[in-house]
Amino acid sequence: CAMAMNTKPFTVFVEGNIGSGKTTFLEHFRRFEDITLLTEPVEEWRNLKGWNLLDLMYKDTAKWAMTFQSYVSLTMLEMHQRPTPTPVKLMERSLYSARHCFVEHMMRSGTIHPAEFAVLDEWFKFIMNHIHIDADLIVYLKTTPSVVYERIKKRARSEEQCVPLSYIEELHKLHEDWLINRQHAECPAPVLVLDADLDLSQITEEYKKSEHQILRKAVDVVMR
Numbered sequence: 169c170a171m172a173m174n175t176k177p178f179t180v181f182v183e184g185n186i187g188s189g190k191t192t193f194l195e196h197f198r199r200f201e202d203i204t205l206l207t208e209p210v211e212e213w214r215n216l217k218g219w220n221l222l223d224l225m226y227k228d229t230a231k232w233a234m235t236f237q238s239y240v241s242l243t244m245l246e247m248h249q250r251p252t253p254t255p256v257k258l259m260e261r262s263l264y265s266a267r268h269c270f271v272e273h274m275m276r277s278g279t280i281h282p283a284e285f286a287v288l289d290e291w292f293k294f295i296m297n298h299i300h301i302d303a304d305l306i307v308y309l310k311t312t313p314s315v316v317y318e319r320i321k322k323r324a325r326s327e328e329q330c331v332p333l334s335y336i337e338e339l340h341k342l343h344e345d346w347l348i349n350r351q352h353a354e355c356p357a358p359v360l361v362l363d364a365d366l367d368l369s370q371i372t373e374e375y376k377k378s379e380h381q382i383l384r385k386a387v388d389v390v391m392r
């Protein structure tokens with residue numbers, strides 16, 4: 169059903185560690201015509217005018233992490249701002265996980281210089297204070313670091329093969345601080361936690377739990 173352009177879509181962020189199954193989760197909703205799926209623009213990060221920023225970041229993190237996260241945040245902002253013709257919009261990750269998980273980790277681990285962190289943080293604060301970001305629900309694909317570490321090995325995305333378990337564990341803790349302990353207030357959306365350790369066969373039940381909640385909200389938005 170066409171969306172009256174004056175109402176905002178019910179916007180869902182799908183968040184979780186590397187290898188937690190976000191893309192698989194989003195693809196589960198591909199069949200619904202009333203939902204717009206915005207998957208992580210990894211291909212844009214892999215080819216910005218011929219430069220593979222993702223690979224550069226993993227290969228020489230100290231040199232390229234700031235540049236990479238700066239571009240990731242720009243692509244995220246573009247996705248947040250992209251007009252959505254459907255009542256529901258599902259996004260893979262967000263400006264919030266960019267700042268509170270990835271940039272935060274890079275600052276704490278000393279991967280980026282405090283001056284670089286300060287610049288990224290000023291951009292984030294400016295956006296938070298001047299641009300309205302829709303956020304109605306966060307689906308958190310909660311995983312155990314060792315489980316996703318094995319998946320990353322199996323998935324064998326070339327740039328990630330040197331990712332150590334310690335990085336996955338630190339990213340997990342930052343997701344928990346943000347989504348379970350709610351240590352950051354900019355994104356007040358409720359969090360639906362799914363057990364994403366489940367393997368593909370079992371996880372359909374978990375998806376059904378979120379599907380009901382998301383689609384019911386979509387009906388509310390359309391009927392508003």
Ligand SMILES: Cc1cc2cn([C@H]3C[C@H](O)[C@@H](CO)O3)c(=O)nc2[nH]1
Pocket residue numbers: 186208210222240244261262263265266267270328
């Ligand atoms: C918002 C955001 C997403 C994101 C992904 N990544 C990395 C993790 C994975 O290896 C790959 C695809 O998610 O990109 C990152 O380093 N920083 C990020 N920030």
